[in-house]
Amino acid sequence: MNFNSKTVSNVTSLSIRQIDYWDRTHFIKPSVSEATGYGSLRLYSFHDLIQLKFAKTLLDKGVSLQKIRKAVIYLKKNMPEIKKPLLELKFLTDGETIFVITENDKKIINTLKSGQLVFSIALGKIVEDLKGEVVSMQKDKTYSVTVRGRKYSVMLRVDTEDGGYWIESPSLPGCASQGDTIEEALEMIKDAIEGHLEVVDKKRKVKKAS
Amino acid sequence: MNFNSKTVSNVTSLSIRQIDYWDRTHFIKPSVSEATGYGSLRLYSFHDLIQLKFAKTLLDKGVSLQKIRKAVIYLKKNMPEIKKPLLELKFLTDGETIFVITENDKKIINTLKSGQLVFSIALGKIVEDLKGEVVSMQKDKTYSVTVRGRKYSVMLRVDTEDGGYWIESPSLPGCASQGDTIEEALEMIKDAIEGHLEVVDKKRKVKKAS
DNA sequence: GATTATAATTACATGGATGTAATTATAAAG
DNA sequence: CTTTATAATTACATCCATGTAATTATAATC
Structure with missing residues (x-):
């Protein structure tokens, strides 16, 4: 199933302008169908939806867009298999690079001790919520x-x-x-x-x- | 000992413009002597220096300035006794509010599980470094x-x-x-x-x- | 085929943050 | 007292991100 800009906006709480800006700046582009001018449609896949929601969630948490760009690049490359139950993904940054860290409590605490930024995204929940939205709208x-x-x-x-x-x-x-x-x-x-x-x-x- | 804008800039790696902007926007004001016009001096205390360095560190980590403002407000109100060895302070945010959390590993992991942003600031190290700078310059x-x-x-x-x-x-x-x-x-x-x-x-x- | 709807596009504006540089009132030095 | 130095102030500009609204080419509908 594919999603147009309006649907994406409804489901992710992003404005149409933001969706447009992120496409134009090559941040998150619609992978199903790109805009080709008046009358064309941007069509996003479910995976695109996950990325958009992921980015919006971080934005709301107060992470800067530049940092989010890196996190999304990483997510695209290393998207783990989404499965039940809800999967939590934890990211850390040293200010320059973004890494996903394992579900290793000791490692998390240690990276915090070394003065890093850690943010936890319940990606599984994001996926579940998006699925719920999709089902209820179709x-x-x-x-x-x-x-x-x-x-x-x-x-x-x-x-x-x-x-x-x-x-x-x-x-x-x-x-x-x-x-x-x-x-x-x-x-x-x-x-x-x-x-x-x-x-x-x-x-x-x-x-x-x- | 007090510090003028130039010294603050050297020690914290903030630009003069940033120091000025943060003063004018009532974010971090010089507590010893405020600017009163041409020829006057902004004079910051050591505590002010800690706050400025703290904010700069978070900025470099990719935390948004709006978020940092809240963190610094919290820091001002609840500045813990700085003592050796190096003290690490851990903050968490739900996107709206900033809390300092205890040196409780389990609580940290739990807050991460609930999808929060956590950043660790080695405040003790910041203090030590600033002290080193001060000593070497005086x-x-x-x-x-x-x-x-x-x-x-x-x-x-x-x-x-x-x-x-x-x-x-x-x-x-x-x-x-x-x-x-x-x-x-x-x-x-x-x-x-x-x-x-x-x-x-x-x-x-x-x-x-x- | 004509009409209407639609999403992309264009355009201008705003706000926050910061860079760069000229100006200025005061302090410091001679 | 005069001259020089200095940091604050003023001013303009840039960049990023986003809001708001008019325009437009195409698709959908009748």
Whole structure:
């Protein structure tokens, strides 16, 4: 699922101006679709959303934008696998460089003793919150697929658990699938419907034989 | 001992402009003598110097000035007794307020877990460094005091250990004292010289008697 | 195809922070 | 008392970041 500037602004509490400025200064650019002039759209991915929210969170904490730039560069390069439960990431800086430090309490205390700045970002929580926002805002999309010459209505939604898309056929209970892209999900649900129909055929044949 | 703007700039690595700006914006004002126009002098105390260096250190770490303002306000109000060995002070912020936290590792880790910004300032080291700077820059001042109708040359220097001034009479070994102000130190050294002379008198009387 | 909506773009402004340099009133030195 | 030195002050400029609003090319809708 992709997000335009307006949606990004709503979800991250950043102003449109900030989003624009950060794009123009090559800080955080929309990775799905860049602006190409009037009438075009900036489209951000979910990962972009995480970075934007991350930066906004640090800004609100009083970290300078220059420092945040470095933190986001690091985040882009070393984005850890986001998984449950909530993951906390801890960063430290000596004023020049930004490092992510391990979940090692002793190391954290030691770096503080050496006079450093440490800030903790609950990245897992950021991701969870963003997922919640995305889910609550999305409308299920209805598609129509044809299997064996007949049309079936299917519903597609963003899969916030595994990424990609979830798809199901409401008129055929239990008939569902998922795919990384919309096209793939549509193919997969066709296969699922096909399989469902085969089961129905078999049952009918058994009935006829008895 | 007091410090003018030029000295403050040298010792803290702040520009004259920054020192001026921070005074005019009521951030850190010279507590000994405020500017009153052309030809006047801003005079900062050692405590002021600590605050300025503290703020500069945070600025270099990438903390925003607005955040630093709050930290310095806190520092002014709750300046802990500076003592050896080097003291580390740890601050945390939730983005709105600044708190000093105890030397409690568990509490530090917990506040980090809750997504806060923590920065550690080795205030003791700042103080030590500033003391070193002050000592290396000062010239001993020579004064003349009169005791029992005779003049004695004494030397005065800033006492970086206890604050105030140290004073001694080079021509009378072991004859030294200290005071919180220059005047007080001069009175104290007079008393010390008086005492020294009394000991000398007693020795002479004992010699005569034998 | 015409009309409307929309997000990007452009433009100007503001505020905070700081750099650079000329001016000035006073203190220090001779 | 005159001359020189000095730090504060004034003034203008720059940079970064952001606010606000008008403009515009394109997409969406009818």
